[in-house]
Amino acid sequence: MNYDALLLVSFGGPESASDVLPFLRNVTRGRGVPEERLTEVAEHYYHFGGVSPINEWCRSFIDALRGEFATHRVNLPIYWGNRNWPPMLVEAVQQMAGDGVKRALAFTTSAYGSYSSCRQYLEDLSAARAAVGGSAPVIDKIRHFFDHPGFVQPFADKLRTAAAAIDDPANARILFTAHSIPVGMNDVSGPEGARYHDQVAETAALVRQAAGLDLPYDIVWQSKSGPADSVWLGPDINDHLKAIAAEGVSSVVVSPVGFLSDHMEVLWDLDIEAKQTAEELGLSYYRAGTPGLDPRTVTMVRELVAERVDGAPVKRLGKLPLWNPNDDGCCPARRPVGMGR
Known part of the structure; x- marks a missing residue:
């Protein structure tokens, strides 16, 4: 075209x-x-x-x-x-x-x-x-x-660099984080098995694999901005830091795979708030970079x-379905009545 x-x-x-x-x-x-x-x-x-x-x-x-x-x-x-x-x-x-x-x-x-x-x-x-x-x-x-090599590989390199500073790998955990959204919004964000949560999870798995790390990892969420009584994707990163500290984890490296660059929700929510939570819990805290200008x-x-x-071949590392985001049915605003939660 x-x-x-x-x-x-x-x-x-x-x-x-x-x-x-x-x-x-x-x-x-x-x-x-x-x-x-x-x-x-x-x-x-x-x-x-x-x-x-x-x-x-x-x-x-x-x-x-x-x-x-x-x-x-x-x-x-x-x-x-x-x-x-x-x-x-x-x-x-x-x-x-x-x-x-x-x-x-x-x-x-x-x-x-x-x-x-x-x-x-x-x-x-x-x-x-x-x-x-x-x-x-x-x-x-x-x-x-989300699964293009030009998105995944810069995250992987920066995760590998951050993880190299961990002083106790035996008790370390990787936390991949992205912006939380309401559960109802997630449930209609794409076909079954390829929704927002699934896309973030696939990116996390691809980044860890490309980084060549065998550390255990979790998917966590940040920056919830809606009413307190609404149900959003969780766990929140600060709550999860408390949970894994109680399990004996001593170091965490956070990779913000939801963000293309270091903007305010990375600088404040991760570099200020989450880091402070980790310090209060006695966790060593490392934050991997975003692609930025890679x-x-x-x-x-x-x-x-x-x-x-030009109709060039599609370059991607993942296996989730892709679809045309310009279609009317892509990522609707509201969860249809009768769909799950």
């Missing part, structure tokens, strides 16, 4: 202290989150000067990707739009329309399938296109890339583009 642009779609983040509360209001608009809760979360950002690293990462990633495209003669201009903070998606789509773009591919910074990590991006793209009007380009989302991850985007533009 012919495409004439690539759009990087990300979550967005504040770039100064004065941005923080307006950004959080954008993120939570329509959810009824009280202002005092936003003020509480804002302190996480203020701890880092009010700046989320995600926007700067996007700029650097686009620079690297433009170089990759130039080297391999991929003639696609790259645009960038965020869901929650400038540059906003509607601005990017307006610019694309003004430049004469007719059909674009969208690469989102989430590797997995669920409403919040997939369908919601599509809804925001649709809203941006509607706001621009009839001149807006068609925009197709690139497939989930050249293999940059190459991955070019290869994902080539799958759609």
Whole structure:
């Protein structure tokens, strides 16, 4: 299929202290989150000067990707739009329309399938296109890339490096972590056996295998942000740290496979909160890195583009089913009545 642009779609983040509360209001608009809760979360950002690293990462990633495209003669201009903070998606789509773009591919910074990590991006793209009007380009989302070598192998290398520092391997555990979602959302995030939880679990297994480690591991979850009485995927990483400390585990290495780069939920939830929990429990705590600007991850985007533009072979390490995220049934917002929990 012919495409004439690539759009990087990300979550967005504040770039100064004065941005923080307006950004959080954008993120939570329509959810009824009280202002005092936003003020509480804002302190996480203020701890880092009010700046989320995600926007700067996007700029650097686009620079690297433009170089990759130039080297391999991929003639696609790259645009960038965020869901929650400038540059906003509607601005990017307006610019694309003004430049004469007719059909674009969208690469989102989430590797997995669920409403919040997939369908919601599509809804925001649709809203941006509607706001621009009839001149807006068609925009197709690139497939989930949770098992692509350019995603798995950088995690594996960084896990291996972090694990090398463990002083007591006989009593160590790997914890693979990703953003928790409501159980009902997980239950409809894909076909049976290939849902969000299953995708994260496959990535974890692939990363451990590629790292060549035989340490036991667990899948844990972080960053729950919904009502206290709702059921989300668990166990929470802090609760699990307490459980394994009671079992006699003395060291943990945490690999945040749910995140493409070190953004706020990695820096605060893992490097501050989870690390503090581990220290209080007497656990040695090591945090493995994310792919970030790894050249293999940059190459991955070019290869994902080539799958759609040139019909290039699909590169993947896993065995779970893949599907077209642009289909109407992909990652619906709500659990249908009568489906399990």
